[in-house]
Amino acid sequence: xxxxxxxxxxxxxxxxxxxxxxxxxxxxxxxxxxxxxxxxxxxxxxxxxxxxxxxxxxxxxxxxxxxxxxxxxxxxxxxxxxxxxxxxxxxxxxxxxxxxxxxxxxxxxxxxxxxx
Amino acid sequence: xxxxxxxxxxxxxxxxxxxxxxxxxxxxxxxxxxxxxxxxxxxxxxxxxxxxxxxxxxxxxxxxxxxxxxxxxxxxxxxxxxxxxxxxxxxxxxxxxxxxxxxxxxxxxx
Numbered sequence: 701x702x703x704x705x706x707x708x709x710x711x712x713x714x715x716x717x718x719x720x721x722x723x724x725x726x727x728x729x730x731x732x733x734x735x736x737x738x739x740x741x742x743x744x745x746x747x748x749x750x751x752x753x754x755x756x757x758x759x760x761x762x763x764x765x766x767x768x769x770x771x772x773x774x775x776x777x778x779x780x781x782x783x784x785x786x787x788x789x790x791x792x793x794x795x796x797x798x799x800x801x802x803x804x805x806x807x808x809x810x811x812x813x814x815x816x
Numbered sequence: 817x818x819x820x821x822x823x824x825x826x827x828x829x830x831x832x833x834x835x836x837x838x839x840x841x842x843x844x845x846x847x848x849x850x851x852x853x854x855x856x857x858x859x860x861x862x863x864x865x866x867x868x869x870x871x872x873x874x875x876x877x878x879x880x881x882x883x884x885x886x887x888x889x890x891x892x893x894x895x896x897x898x899x900x901x902x903x904x905x906x907x908x909x910x911x912x913x914x915x916x917x918x919x920x921x922x923x924x925x926x
Contacts, residue, residue, distance in 0.1 A: 737862075737917075744905060744918070744919050744920040745856075745862065745905050745917040746917060747914060747915040747917060758914055760914060761817065800867075800868075801848075801850040801852070801867075801868070801909050802864055803862070803907070804864050804867075806863070807861065808861055809861060
């Protein structure tokens with residue numbers, strides 16, 4: 701059974717950093733494209749980043765240079781390092797498994813709040 | 817990358833059909849048959865309902881169908897049921913090798 705469990709969210713001051721984790725089970729992140737998608741409170745979904753099976757990455761413009769996606773194949777875990785956080789980064793961050801351009805499994809999300 | 821445009825809300829009585837539009841550009845919806853639809857009831861994670869414009873994952877009722885014409889994709893729910901009440905989002909692959917979601921549509925069953 702596929703499972704995705706996010707962790708690492710919390711309250712952080714503007715300019716601060718957080719690292720989110722997404723622990724996967726039931727499949728191998730080594731051979732899978734993995735994404736982060738966020739949802740600000742009361743707002744819609746926003747794609748954030750992807751890491752390909754070969755380790756290549758892509759980001760939405762608003763987080764380029766501030767966020768870094770990575771993975772540890774031995775731990776079957778994907779990470780999102782978030783630096784220089786802004787109030788507008790406040791959101792529920794979902795980890796999503798990608799399968800040929802569709803997000804077929806989602807975690808339950810971890811909440812990031814950026815506030816002083 | 818601007819969000820795809822969806823109507824804020826649609827509604828229908830049980831048994832009726834509703835259609836949600838999703839309008840993008842030549843750089844996303846218009847160029848790729850990689851449009852997906854997601855259902856998100858309140859307080860839950862999104863669930864894949866349609867992929868590659870018109871394909872249903874196993875377990876999704878055939879009341880849900882998708883289509884595309886030009887830069888606009890559509891999701892139709894036929895025979896609306898109370899459990900269909902949720903937010904729905906479209907998504908498309910883009911020419912920038914990224915993804916873009918729609919603005920979201922709240923479906924209300926009257």
